[in-house]
Amino acid sequence: MERITIRFKVNGEDATVAVEPHWNLLRVLREELELTGAKEGCGAGECGACTVLVNGRAVNACLYPAVEADGAEVTTVEGLAGPGGELHPIQRAFVEKGAVQCGFCTPGMVLSAKALLDRMPLPSEEEIRTALAGNLCRCTGYAQIIEAVQAAAEELSR
């Protein structure tokens, strides 16, 4: 099948990729652009390990047709740290609260949290749980993750 050229922004930089119609955004990010922060877990939109932001909204990159990224602004976990490599407040809170264990779910968790805090600066615990319900973690047990998002929300709102 003929490839389609898409142009979009990833973490603020222009990207141009020729994609096949059946590729998903996750493949473009990981295989073509070597941004391996987003992970493939289930591949069916259940686990959230592939979560990235498209135009500021959290989406499952495994279910996002690559062609549809044309013209979009995509943010991956690689785009969160500052220019000197200093961690984003959400990332720092994850480290400080012990919200990272194996780390496989972390990029998706952090981006779901970012999308939430960008639209709702001081969410309730219930709102945090709802926003992260599509991100599965198999090792930390969620409590530390919720605490990390609360801590980041407080710091970012200060």
Place this chain on the structure above:
Amino acid sequence: MAAKGFSYHRPTSLGEALALLADLGPGAVPVAGATDVWVNLRAGKLAPEALVSLRNVPELSGLRKTEHGLALGACVTHAEVEDDPWVAEHFPALHQACSGVGSRQVRNVATVGGNLCNAAPSADSAVGLLLYDAECRIETGIGHRDVPLTEFFAGPNRTVLGPGEVLAEIRLPLPAGRTFAGYRKITRRKAVELPMIGIGARVTLGADGRVAEARIALGVAGPTPLRVRKAEDRLEGELLTREAVAEAAEIAAQQAKVRDSWRGEAWYRREMIRVWIPRILDEAVLSRKG
């Protein structure tokens, strides 16, 4: 990765989309948020020759609010409904139904029109829309036709859409009078779950204080999302008493064509209908007093 071998088209107007579907023929599948289509491609359940993406068609986007009601472009996402306070106030059952679908990631792309066209018996948004007498505007390529949502579903995963036709808009009149409504999905876990049973209820009171309109709608209680007219009839013209609501709930529970499945057993589904129709209306009355 999805199955290979299809072409991908991104029309930017409704006319272009309809023309593409007509040209490409029955091997072309319209796709909106792709959250169901992409999973089916990956699983090998769908092998289209072409996908025609509707997400860049401006005529299919946007929520339009008027004094008469709400018009939802078919490509409005569940998150757009979830984030809209006006919809939450005037169409709370639809708001609750859309807010509980999948995860935020899914709601950010999955569309209400897509949910209807997928025509799952469990479709949450369909139950919410049935409560509000939704009507579907179907673009045929040579014109359009309007179909009540009660007549849109033809069976499990089947609709009345013909080849090359596109669901363009869903219209809901504002209920005329004091209205209490809600939707509750019964699930085994709290999120990212299909309903074991989806339960919706609405009553709109007339000037005489009696129930002028009653709507009871269910998901996973038959081959399609459906209304239970006999339960509605029990309420219309009556005062909104606990006895009347309990009897309507009992009728709905008896009428529901529920089945045993791995997600839940028939008796439990029936029991939840019996329990939750009164609770939904209680909660709606209490929240309106707040």
